[in-house]
Amino acid sequence: MISVLLVGNGNVATHLHKAFLTADNIAVAQINSRKLEDIPQADIAIIAVSDDAIAEVSSKMNTYLVVHTSGACGIDELQNSKRKGVFYMLQTFSKDKEVDFSEVPFCLEAENNDDYKILEKLAKSIGKKVYQIDSKQRKALHVSAVFVNNFTNHLYKIGNDICKEHNVPFEILQPLIQETALKIESLSPEKAQTGPAIRNDKKTIKNHLDLLDKKQQKIYQILTKSIQNGN
Amino acid sequence: MISVLLVGNGNVATHLHKAFLTADNIAVAQINSRKLEDIPQADIAIIAVSDDAIAEVSSKMNTYLVVHTSGACGIDELQNSKRKGVFYMLQTFSKDKEVDFSEVPFCLEAENNDDYKILEKLAKSIGKKVYQIDSKQRKALHVSAVFVNNFTNHLYKIGNDICKEHNVPFEILQPLIQETALKIESLSPEKAQTGPAIRNDKKTIKNHLDLLDKKQQKIYQILTKSIQNGN
Incomplete structure (x- = not known):
């Protein structure tokens, strides 16, 4: 079982939340990035906020692994004290349109192989197409x-x-x-x-x-x- | 029954020929535009040749109605002595790829309503999407x-x-x-x-x-x- 905390209430966070709810062996919670006083415990925090807010929001995160979902930002944008990673889905997410995650390419990055394996497991719990992609790529x-x-x-x-x-x-x-x-x-x-x-x-x-x-x-x-x- | 003479041996002529062969009430023949000495009789000639060759090829045509298939040329590019029209399909045709004519938009133009009706009947014998489009459009x-x-x-x-x-x-x-x-x-x-x-x-x-x-x-x-x- 992996416990996931989704931070953000935009399209990415909302579609991911819906998908993880139906996945096996994933426990998921979603919180608004403006209400970070009482953060639930989790193995991974997925920060799905605007690029400008990643640094500040991540600095308040205390889970083992913190990842962002931005294609434009490097892994170093994260300001949490523990491990870092990226969980980038290369697809457009619209509010009212169902997302077929089996078609979404997951571009994953982590600082070490163990963390990468966790992100890969997470991606494969809802999707199929998984790629290891570093910040430059x-x-x-x-x-x-x-x-x-x-x-x-x-x-x-x-x-x-x-x-x-x-x-x-x-x-x-x-x-x-x-x-x-x-x-x-x-x-x-x-x-x-x-x-x-x-x-x-x-x-x-x-x-x-x-x-x-x-x-x-x-x-x-x-x-x-x-x-x-x-x- | 409408008899159709297809002039040309490129992708458009070849795909159209194949489609008309399976259509009801259409008799079709295909000839090479460089061999116009002994032209078979037909109701309509569809000239599917390069834009530069339309004028010359059409000048040798003697069917009741002569149409070209070019998106770039006006109806006046045709130099036959009888009636003129355009039978333009807005789609890319590749040599090795089957064409699904039910998805192809047929953009038709004729000098009068009777001729338009013939072109419409011809298009509907192999397709579904038919539009009346003049040379400017x-x-x-x-x-x-x-x-x-x-x-x-x-x-x-x-x-x-x-x-x-x-x-x-x-x-x-x-x-x-x-x-x-x-x-x-x-x-x-x-x-x-x-x-x-x-x-x-x-x-x-x-x-x-x-x-x-x-x-x-x-x-x-x-x-x-x-x-x-x-x-």
């Missing part, structure tokens, strides 16, 4: 995630804006969006690249630029150039 | 598709590059990529936006920029700025 993952998630979503938004402006239903593009995302599970993104940029189809590129506003043109041009330069 | 769709497909794939490539450089398996990011694509089926891209740019999290943005090379930094900065300006 996690930082790279976090930046990559901004490109493939935040920036990709912004490209969807620009596509949506163009559609709206020309009275075209955006839903027409949704099968293509899904196909584009699925394609890279069997093909590297480099090999999956298609379109006027990689073909250097100047006529189509010019036609496209004519239809865009100045800000869209700038993004179109820089991404076209980047595709053509192979980086 | 199709052009906007085509540009949007570059953003949500070609440019998005390039962001996947940059994410892959960052992972490779830091010895992180790219597969860790795949569930997030799928989730990002699925999310906009229930939420507008504008509402789905997350990440350091929209939060104006300057510390994380600085940390990310420190990890990137010059070309990646330029793309990171322009997309961050675009997210923050709401366009």
Whole structure:
């Protein structure tokens, strides 16, 4: 039996709490990070708070092992006096959407192998995909995630804006969006690249630029150039 | 019964041919666009050739209705003497991958309602999602598709590059990529936006920029700025 104390009341803490409640051999409690006067005993504290609050909240934690859930912060952000680790799940958590933890990659880090084994056991009690990732690798993952998630979503938004402006239903593009995302599970993104940029189809590129506003043109041009330069 | 002549031997022509063979009330033949001496009779010719070849190939067609399959070309690109139309499928077609036509959006255009009805019947013989889209709308769709497909794939490539450089398996990011694509089926891209740019999290943005090379930094900065300006 591992006893887990979840600190925080955001989406990550709430979804984790729900999942651990159904797991075998895990006892879980959840507390608000602003009410740390009377902290329950536990083997591990999982601090799922905003990045800025990790240092302060962790300094008040007294469990054997304290981990945070942030992709952006190193393990040294933790200020507790005992052992430290990271329990980072690379997925977006929405308030109203069920999380399928069997699909969530758990990126784990600990200061020694025994602690890593505990985190691994914890992750495998609710999930399947477990990776040992150190703070430097996690930082790279976090930046990559901004490109493939935040920036990709912004490209969807620009596509949506163009559609709206020309009275075209955006839903027409949704099968293509899904196909584009699925394609890279069997093909590297480099090999999956298609379109006027990689073909250097100047006529189509010019036609496209004519239809865009100045800000869209700038993004179109820089991404076209980047595709053509192979980086 | 509608008789269809498919002109071309690329992915689009080949996949369409296969689909029409199994459809009810469709008779289909496929010919190479370089062998137009002895053209079989048909009600409709579907010209699935490269954009540059549409004008020349269509000028040799003598069927009642001639359509092309290009997202980038207007209906006027066709040079046949009789009726014209467009039969554009907004999807990527790969040589070795089966196409599920029930998921493919058919964007149809014709010069009059009778011809449109024929194209609609043809599309519905193999598919489900049919949209009436004129040449101007199709052009906007085509540009949007570059953003949500070609440019998005390039962001996947940059994410892959960052992972490779830091010895992180790219597969860790795949569930997030799928989730990002699925999310906009229930939420507008504008509402789905997350990440350091929209939060104006300057510390994380600085940390990310420190990890990137010059070309990646330029793309990171322009997309961050675009997210923050709401366009």
